[in-house]
Amino acid sequence: MEIAENIRYGEARIRRKASVSLSAAVRLLLPSLSLIAVLAIHYLLPDKQPVLKSDIYAYAIEILLAVYLLWTGASFVFEGARAKLRYQAPITAFIILLIGAWELLTLKLDALPLPYFPSPVKITDALVNDREKLFICTLYSLRLLAIGYLIGAFFGVITGILMGWYKLFQYWVNPFLRFIGPVPATAWIPVVLLVFPSSFTASIFLIALGTWFPVSVMTWSGISSVNKSFFEVAKTLGATERYLVLRVALPAAFPLIFIGLFMGLGTSFVTLVVAEMLGVKAGLGFYITWAQGWAEYYKVYAALLIMAVLFSTIITVLFKVRDRVLIWQKGLIKW
Structure with a gap:
């Protein structure tokens, strides 16, 4: 009898650890959602500044999105991965959205003039080509x-x-x-x-x-x-x-x-x-x-x-x- 109660207690404890509330799940998904928003800005809006090619920047964002999606999936299973992602998700999402806003103001809207304010796409090209x-x-x-x-x-x-x-x-x-x-x-x-x-x-x-x-x-x-x-x-x-x-x-x-x-x-x-x-x-x-x-x-x-x-x-x-x-x-x- 006592052994069965201990087993049930252990199973309930595991379920509590594995369960994630809605607010916690949204917090874990913040980096992935931010990366999707950046990709939407990059693909859906037309370019108003000249760039040689934007494939490298897009590939980098897509790879990062794949990494965070895998990390998010692992966080629903493993407590350690969840704790690390929960801690850094808000600031990471904020930085990603800043990069998206930077691309929006430069490459997409041309609100900041060239050559003094290049887009992140152009900077990524410089990092790769040079x-x-x-x-x-x-x-x-x-x-x-x-x-x-x-x-x-x-x-x-x-x-x-x-x-x-x-x-x-x-x-x-x-x-x-x-x-x-x-x-x-x-x-x-x-x-x-x-x-x-x-x-x-x-x-x-x-x-x-x-x-x-x-x-x-x-x-x-x-x-x-x-x-x-x-x-x-x-x-x-x-x-x-x-x-x-x-x-x-x-x-x-x-x-x-x-x-x-x-x-x-x-x-x-x-x-x-x-x-x-x-x-x-x-x-x-x-x-x-x-x-x-x-x-x-x-x-x-x-x-x-x-x-x-x-x-x-x-x-x-x-x-x-x-x-x-x-x-x-x-x-x-x-x-």
Whole structure:
């Protein structure tokens, strides 16, 4: 008798999990419905702006629609898929409708004039037809960003540790940090182009300089604010000065160091684009300047889209590293 009741209870629980209310079902269908509306705008309304071909854009929307339809079907069966889709469905549908409105105002109604406001169809064509050049420019930008950012972050952490640990070092370096640091890295462009032998090395220096200042300040602040009792306990256990710096002060300062790394990353993005626009012979910033010179603004928007995806991905990776390193904070602060 008790076994039968447990079985019925389990079946009822499964039915409750599998059942979806009407409002929840509509929410799950929002991305698919939005994609259908975008396809209707694309196919049913005539074009009023010239485009070479619109097949690639339509195929992309149709593939995305197929993915969301499959996801929606799976969400009616699997609780995990339903939870993820339910969370992102409203914002995803909103973004899709924005793209549809953009196509409506440009390609279909010609309310926004060319060449300054190209349609998403034209931007998609640029992403596909100019993919080789965009890929090479993206690699060049990644190389320049990685070298400059890593150099700036490394010397920023070293400077911050030395300033936070040694008062004499802080005494001599602090005035230069206050004088050089607040000046935007891009303001040094006329000087570094004269000092460095090439625009590439000059760009690396500018990115490193823009990263160095926030990382130095936040590392210095983190080392200086470590609880003194940590050092006293470590000293009573026989810790050396090297151990105190590397195993006590540095881990305790990690939260502020990561804040400095995020600030330096944002500065490095700005410096990278400006440096590439002015002197570097390859990269996304260079590509934007080149496309603007030919008034091909749809290529400018394509490069901006790649920048947004690339920089967002880099920030997400840094967040993952932060979460992994600071896993001990998860129960102490709100993430």
